[in-house]
Amino acid sequence: MTCRRCSNWPKRTALFDANGLAAAVADRAHLSNAVELVSELTRRGQLENGRLTPAAREMTAAIQRTIASTTAPIWENLPDEDVAAATRVLNEVVARARVVLASEPKPHPPVGALS
Numbered sequence: 696m697t698c699r700r701c702s703n704w705p706k707r708t709a710l711f712d713a714n715g716l717a718a719a720v721a722d723r724a725h726l727s728n729a730v731e732l733v734s735e736l737t738r739r740g741q742l743e744n745g746r747l748t749p750a751a752r753e754m755t756a757a758i759q760r761t762i763a764s765t766t767a768p769i770w771e772n773l774p775d776e777d778v779a780a781a782t783r784v785l786n787e788v789v790a791r792a793r794v795v796l797a798s799e800p801k802p803h804p805p806v807g808a809l810s
Contacts, residue, residue, distance in 0.1 A: 713737060716745035 713733055721729035736742040741751040 713742065713745040716742070 717729045717733040720726055720732065726732065733742060733745070736751075740748055741754070742748065747755065
């Protein structure tokens with residue numbers, strides 16, 4: 696089993712120049728240092744014009760292969776219907792969390808104030 700969103704990452708980076716990629720990372724991952732991260736990956740030869748370099752693609756593929764082989768015993772032989780049910784539930788949890796995080800923060804009562 697592979698993460699469909701993760702496996703699309705190299706393809707998605709092709710949509711941005713370096714500035715657009717930094718903005719997308721900051722927005723999507725909520726990383727305040729996205730510009731520095733993109734700059735550092737560019738300096739290290741992992742990004743060029745906001746796109747993964749061939750070396751970065753190979754490194755990403757190698758990491759994904761290692762993760763897949765290491766975690767295979769966890770995911771092997773799970774019934775398809777159980778995987779589908781878990782996927783639906785976890786996607787709903789993520790959707791609800793995004794709604795909560797997007798709403799204005801509400802003050803919490805002090806601990807012990809609840810009766």
